[in-house]
Amino acid sequence: MSKLGLDVAQRQSPIGIAIIFFKNLRIAINILISVVAVSFGMDTSFFGLSIFSIGIIVIAIFLVISFLQYRKFMFYVEGNYFVIEKGLISRDKITVPLERIQTVNIKQNVVQQLLKVVAISIDTAGSDQKEMEISALSRSYATSLQEYLMAQKKKTVEQGEEDDKEDSAILMDSVSFELDIPKGQSLVNLSFKDLLKLGLTENHLRTALLVFAVVNGYVWQYEEYLLKPFEKYIDEQADYWMNEYLILVPLSIVLFLIVSVLISMIQTILKYFNLQFYIDRAGVRLISGLLKRNEIQIPEHKIQILKITTNPLRKLIGLKTLIIKQASSSQTVDKKSITVPGCNDEQEWHITNTLFPESIGDQFTTVRPNNYLLLRMTVWLSLLPSLLLGLLGFVQWEIGLAALLYLPISLFFINKYYSSISLCISPDMISIDTGWVFPTSQNVKLYKLQSVGFKQSIFEKRRGLASLVFYTAAGHLRISNIDERNASTIYNNALYTIESADKGWM
Amino acid sequence: MFSNTVLPLEEIPQIEPTDFQPLEDDYLWLRISSWCLLYLIIGGVATLTVFKSEAAWWMILGPVILLFLFTMFVEIKGFKIKGFSLREKDISFKRGLLFYSMTTIPFNRVQHCEVTQGPLARLFDLASVKVYTAGGSSSDLSIGGLTKERAQNLRDFITKLSAEHE
Known part of the structure; x- marks a missing residue:
């Protein structure tokens, strides 16, 4: 306490002014470009002032605002509460009970890295809480603040437990807040070569779509500036291009692919540079990133879902991606989860074994969806589209050819997909596998479930089938078209396990 | 057929259709x-x-x-399908003619619980009980069609039981 001086109001490191300034500036520039420059043009002037001098005035104003914002931003501890006060015009006072603090993460973006400060963000239980972030602290201060908050939290919780002495031993065991995840030995380390491999085997299709969406959005927003100068050229060439589309289409596909692969590579390197992943019984911790170094830790008791996934390219080089999800609202679940790309079988086994010891000891029963699912998928996704394409083939023979091609390919994929679906259940956990091209396996401990759903459409009912939905605090798992008697047994069994669990889900 | 290795299946309480109470x-x-x-x-x-x-x-x-x-x-x-079932340790709600759906929330997973009443429901003197979990909006329960008094009793009951697990 004395070192941190939290009993009196504290400000951030003075460098905070610069951090806040850049944050404001980024917002301002975005507005300036999209509103002013685009709608008025670059050579507009207001009141006899050029855009340039207005820019300087705006920057000066922002500097003052940033300084004031820095002055008004204060944080301290009052009793059992951590308090942040901020805001120029409307004074915000965010108060969080120490025991409700869930995780304290340290982050660093480019500016913060250059200026040698870090941001600290405090997550609380409850999704509707305002985000608490202190954006400029020296690293040593941030680390001790992090340790202090976690220690305080532990103390308040223990005090609370001493008050209601009953079963304190059991409670103590289930609410262990130590985050003594070893700092020495990282389980997964990625060399630069590994990063290149991962970048090459990214899901390029997704990257391509993303690039397409971003480019599309920007191009149309700034159409006037980006396309107008070339308009003449484009018009002249258009006719020529139209005739040569047989060459141009493959060419642009190749170009698109190269760009996608490049962007995947850059993304991978930016995101996973110098990745360190620590794991033990207390929880997991991940540090990674080139320009923006992120550190996330999830204590063991907060882990909800372990998702193991891969793609065809990664499967070739024997790597899998592990995603560890913690409790959070659906909008932030991806941001708060830990993604470990490029795990080999041995590392995967180690992680699964540590987080889900049940997966080794328990006896599992496998439940598979009924053949009816295969039939339904075959009819709707393969036969009907082929038939439609085939009919169109009478109009244009190329389309008929496509139908002939589509039928066997779709049948193959549907068959593979259908055979990949399974639900493995033990008295303690469930594991749902889906996907052949993108095989994914999701693991959940039964006592971590929030609620269970039993669904049955009239089609399923006619055939004595049903679907089950398992809701966790980090998303839901679903399996459909399984035997309804099995479904209701699993349903009742899951409820029994949740209700008889003495451990809290979080 | 599914089997459970720890506890004989018959000993696990089953949700029976007869447990369900109809709505008003x-x-x-x-x-x-x-x-x-x-x-x-x-x-x-x-x-x-x-x-x-x-x-x-x-x-x-x-x-x-x-x-x-x-x-x-x-x-x-x-309408006949709609109903809720209150057991010692959980609450269930079922509905749906074309797409039947039954959801059960154990009391030790309830985040909070509230009574709501829309303008039209006020005319009929009816209210709904909403039960929230940490599992997101799709896992929450909303039991409509209770008299205001019954809804408040149900909410107090659930709140009391879920508080025991805090």
Whole structure:
């Protein structure tokens, strides 16, 4: 306490002014470009002032605002509460009970890295809480603040437990807040070569779509500036291009692919540079990133879902991606989860074994969806589209050819997909596998479930089938078209396990 | 067939259809009147379109009427399926004629619980009990069609039981 001086109001490191300034500036520039420059043009002037001098005035104003914002931003501890006060015009006072603090993460973006400060963000239980972030602290201060908050939290919780002495031993065991995840030995380390491999085997299709969406959005927003100068050229060439589309289409596909692969590579390197992943019984911790170094830790008791996934390219080089999800609202679940790309079988086994010891000891029963699912998928996704394409083939023979091609390919994929679906259940956990091209396996401990759903459409009912939905605090798992008697047994069994669990889900 | 290695299956409590209590009959009328209100608006717009356009009236109003009849059929036939079941350790709600769905929330996973009453429900003196979990909005329960008093009792009961697990 004395070192941190939290009993009196504290400000951030003075460098905070610069951090806040850049944050404001980024917002301002975005507005300036999209509103002013685009709608008025670059050579507009207001009141006899050029855009340039207005820019300087705006920057000066922002500097003052940033300084004031820095002055008004204060944080301290009052009793059992951590308090942040901020805001120029409307004074915000965010108060969080120490025991409700869930995780304290340290982050660093480019500016913060250059200026040698870090941001600290405090997550609380409850999704509707305002985000608490202190954006400029020296690293040593941030680390001790992090340790202090976690220690305080532990103390308040223990005090609370001493008050209601009953079963304190059991409670103590289930609410262990130590985050003594070893700092020495990282389980997964990625060399630069590994990063290149991962970048090459990214899901390029997704990257391509993303690039397409971003480019599309920007191009149309700034159409006037980006396309107008070339308009003449484009018009002249258009006719020529139209005739040569047989060459141009493959060419642009190749170009698109190269760009996608490049962007995947850059993304991978930016995101996973110098990745360190620590794991033990207390929880997991991940540090990674080139320009923006992120550190996330999830204590063991907060882990909800372990998702193991891969793609065809990664499967070739024997790597899998592990995603560890913690409790959070659906909008932030991806941001708060830990993604470990490029795990080999041995590392995967180690992680699964540590987080889900049940997966080794328990006896599992496998439940598979009924053949009816295969039939339904075959009819709707393969036969009907082929038939439609085939009919169109009478109009244009190329389309008929496509139908002939589509039928066997779709049948193959549907068959593979259908055979990949399974639900493995033990008295303690469930594991749902889906996907052949993108095989994914999701693991959940039964006592971590929030609620269970039993669904049955009239089609399923006619055939004595049903679907089950398992809701966790980090998303839901679903399996459909399984035997309804099995479904209701699993349903009742899951409820029994949740209700008889003495451990809290979080 | 599914088997459980730790506990004989017969000893795990099963949710039986007979456990479920039906909702107030007035709730059906509430549902019907809110659908009627909606279809009045749609019908009004459709009628206006009939006057404005060249198409025959049945081409525009026909689908609306068919859809209305279908909605009424599903609502009336499906009303008997709606119901909730209160057990010692959990609460369940079931509904759905075409897409049957039953959700159970154990009391040790309830985040909070509240009684809500819309403007139309106030006319019928009915209220809903909403049970929230940390599993997101799709896992929450909303039990409509309870009298205000019954809803408040149910909420107090759930709140009391879930507080024991804090």
